[in-house]
Amino acid sequence: MALNLADIRLEYSQHELSPDDCLPDAVAQFEQWLHEAIAAEVNEPTAMHVASVDEHGRPSARIVLLKGVEHGQLVFYTNYLSRKGRQLDANPYLALTFFWPELERQVRIEGRVARVADEVSDAYFASRPYTSRIGAWASEQSNVIDSKTVLVSRAAGFGLKHPLSVPRPPHWGGYAVVPDRVEFWQGRPSRLHDRVLYTLQADSSWLRQRLAP
Template structure:
């Protein structure tokens, strides 16, 4: 590629990354406990939507796709989000039940990556969460055939109004909607450092235990 056709670089966006060093001795015994500590830091720092995460999936043929979704819970079993099963991510996960997550906490010079298999939540668990959502969000779950092509915004609004009239109080949970859990097989904690010599510590599952490995930045 010659100079005339080379892509631009953003010299004005250069920055340094300075953070408290992340050492193996600083880590919790398991990645979920460590995540809880960093998540609390993100909340305390006032980051907007600290539970926002990038969800990466791939079709059976390997076509990748990524989008931002909200983490709705986590525990020792994994990281939970909810969606329309007929959406693109839902279809990808039906074909290829593995995913990657990224929590981009830029103001803290931190990032967490999660990779692992994905399982559907039991229907009763999804229903409990669905009925805790605001009324409008529950109607919206019915009104939007997520990822499908629609003719206009007006069609969406008309569909929403029709369903609100059908269920003025308590809409049921759709059969095509529910939760997924990403079961962590690998979890990486990234802490920015000067001169691009970042700290990257990865938990890797080995049987019933976790191995911690340092990765080159």
């Protein structure tokens, strides 16, 4: 049966948003919305769509979990040798998107990215469940494997090698995104959505502007 996607429509009406309603700092405003998403029990509130670009200008995207908002930066962790890790080595900029449909909200963030300090990655890695730490060793992320058995076998081998204490692999760690452009989107009736754009200025202040939907 053919899908009639054109007839799928929702009318948004929960909240309004204007530049005057927003905090002066874009990251503080993001944290406020994130807290509200968590309080509202939004499904996977820290899930973000992460888009990166390789050395040829070809983009790719995937869902990654946000693991910290620290000193005006957004932090996540991954395998440095993965496809996104290689892309970030070639082009250290990211675009992030959070979508919280239960609140009819979206946040888009763009900025430069850099690896966090080793001690920060070490501390987060140590907080992970044992099986996740073993998995970081076992998975050669983004590489082709012959079967799931290969992955399970590698995990078992690293489990025997590290039965208690699991050090952080040198190829695994955190990235911090320093935003310079942040947009808050609030769904409104008749598709006249509220959009507030923050742009980072030379003096580190944020310019707030309303965008047409």
